[in-house]
Amino acid sequence: xxxxxxxxxxxxxxDIFDGATVMIGGFGEAGSPIELIHALIDQGARNLTVVNNxxxxxxxxxxxxxxNGQVGKMICSYPRTxxxxxxxxxxxxxxxxxxxxxxxxxxxRIRAGGAGIPAFYTATSVNTPLAEGKELRNFAGRNYVMEYxxxxxxxxxxxxxxxxxxxxxxxxxxxxxxxxxxxxxxxTIVQTGALLEVGSIDPEVIVTPGIFVNRIIEIANPxxxxxxxxxxxxxx
Amino acid sequence: xxxxxxxxxxxxxxxxxxxxALDIPDGCYVNLGIGIPEMVAQHVPDGREVIYxxxxxxxxxxxxxxxxxxxxxxxxxxxxxxxxxxxxSFFHHAxxxxxxxxxxxxxxxxxxxxxxxxxxxxxxxxxxxDAIPAVGGAMDLVAGVKTIYIITxxxxxxxxxxxVESCSYPLTGKAVVNRIYTDLAVINITPGGFxxxxxxxxxxxxxxxxRTGCRLRVGPQLTAAVSG
Numbered sequence: 001x002x003x004x005x006x007x008x009x010x011x012x013x014x015d016i017f018d019g020a021t022v023m024i025g026g027f028g029e030a031g032s033p034i035e036l037i038h039a040l041i042d043q044g045a046r047n048l049t050v051v052n053n054x055x056x057x058x059x060x061x062x063x064x065x066x067x068n069g070q071v072g073k074m075i076c077s078y079p080r081t082x083x084x085x086x087x088x089x090x091x092x093x094x095x096x097x098x099x100x101x102x103x104x105x106x107x108x109r110i111r112a113g114g115a116g117i118p119a120f121y122t123a124t125s126v127n128t129p130l131a132e133g134k135e136l137r138n139f140a141g142r143n144y145v146m147e148y149x150x151x152x153x154x155x156x157x158x159x160x161x162x163x164x165x166x167x168x169x170x171x172x173x174x175x176x177x178x179x180x181x182x183x184x185x186x187x188t189i190v191q192t193g194a195l196l197e198v199g200s201i202d203p204e205v206i207v208t209p210g211i212f213v214n215r216i217i218e219i220a221n222p223x224x225x226x227x228x229x230x231x232x233x234x235x236x
Numbered sequence: 237x238x239x240x241x242x243x244x245x246x247x248x249x250x251x252x253x254x255x256x257a258l259d260i261p262d263g264c265y266v267n268l269g270i271g272i273p274e275m276v277a278q279h280v281p282d283g284r285e286v287i288y289x290x291x292x293x294x295x296x297x298x299x300x301x302x303x304x305x306x307x308x309x310x311x312x313x314x315x316x317x318x319x320x321x322x323x324x325s326f327f328h329h330a331x332x333x334x335x336x337x338x339x340x341x342x343x344x345x346x347x348x349x350x351x352x353x354x355x356x357x358x359x360x361x362x363x364x365x366d367a368i369p370a371v372g373g374a375m376d377l378v379a380g381v382k383t384i385y386i387i388t389x390x391x392x393x394x395x396x397x398x399x400v401e402s403c404s405y406p407l408t409g410k411a412v413v414n415r416i417y418t419d420l421a422v423i424n425i426t427p428g429g430f431x432x433x434x435x436x437x438x439x440x441x442x443x444x445x446x447r448t449g450c451r452l453r454v455g456p457q458l459t460a461a462v463s464g
Binding site for chain 2: 179
């Protein structure tokens with residue numbers, strides 16, 4: 001029987017190892033798997049390479065993971081957001097590495113990684129500093145830069161509903177990077193708002209098929225980053 | 237707001253957005269950048285159906301919701317709460333940027349730090365050593381969207397021209413801009429450089445030229461308007 005259900009957050013994140021590459025879903029707070037990120041803080045793995053569009057806000061979630069000294073390198077498109085102070089301070093003092101990737105290139109690198117495509121060419125960033133040192137190739141008169149597919153050891157993502165096979169649906173713009181990160185990680189760990197019976201999600205509306213998912217933990221009422229920040233909370 | 241109050245000549249932020257909106261055709265798919273470009277949506281003339289794309293995974297983006305209807309999981313690329321219009325769709329990031337890179341989005345309106353007379357755009361980094369570099373989706377948009385409009389004040393707060401012979405800041409894309417809407421004029425990028433298509437009320441060609449980093453030309457539309 002396939003049953004990806006995991007009973008505790010601690011068990012869900014237990015084997016994330018030092019030096020692992022971890023993709024974390026979310027665009028700002030939308031889709032951020034806060035409870036899983038906090039479980040990773042409790043677990044304590046260090047020297048992580050984290051892939052996320054941003055670098056978190058306030059002192060909870062992704063910003064707290066970075067603040068706790070667990071992240072050696074960020075791969076992202078937009079590391080400064082209103083209310084993000086943790087990453088900018090560490091970056092300016094040389095304590096964290098940054099690989100800046102245009103947002104669409106980041107998404108396609110993740111998709112390609114998950115789809116078994118080692119590299120691809122894109123016109124994005126040609127003639128800019130972000131293409132420096134990268135292979136260029138001309139197709140039909142236009143220059144393109146080569147970008148590598150991106151894979152990860154783990155993905156932490158959030159879904160609205162799931163079943164024990166790992167089939168997922170999402171909520172509105174909280175979907176963002178989650179479906180492609182689920183494809184690109186060796187082990188995809190999902191926090192879901194509702195764990196439903198197999199067969200209760202219409203196959204026509206499943207966004208992420210369960211083959212891309214490994215572990216599911218039900219978090220019925222997930223915290224919202226902006227609310228935690230408004231309450232002045234920090235983690236741990 | 238403060239910018240518009242400081243200098244009461246030329247177009248205000250609102251008027252710049254309104255002027256740009258006149259050039260958004262019926263039936264097109266449009267991506268609006270953060271800031272003044274966002275205001276364009278409020279001014280598209282009645283009778284035109286325009287579908288707004290936001291790169292974090294929504295086509296059919298509607299206006300901001302009422303305070304009690306805010307959903308932190310329904311936001312735009314500027315991470316502000318929005319609504320989904322009837323007929324809207326949600327999708328993941330790779331599909332969203334396939335729409336952009338695959339040239340499916342018709343028009344994109346962005347802000348700028350500098351635009352060169354060849355249509356080069358710099359809008360993501362000053363290149364200063366202590367700046368935190370952040371690019372977001374800007375490079376993907378200028379590489380993939382067919383028509384790129386820029387809305388920007390004509391000069392920086394310090395009075396430096398933003399329309400220049402060549403950009404001193406790191407580029408977002410080379411030869412990508414089609415048209416610029418400033419507080420002083422509407423300017424086309426042509427093979428011969430910047431060409432003024434329209435002047436804001438009370439603004440003269442010379443006034444704009446003095447505030448521009450390279451030579452301007454008078455476009456055919458403006459010649460027609462002046463003569464006739």
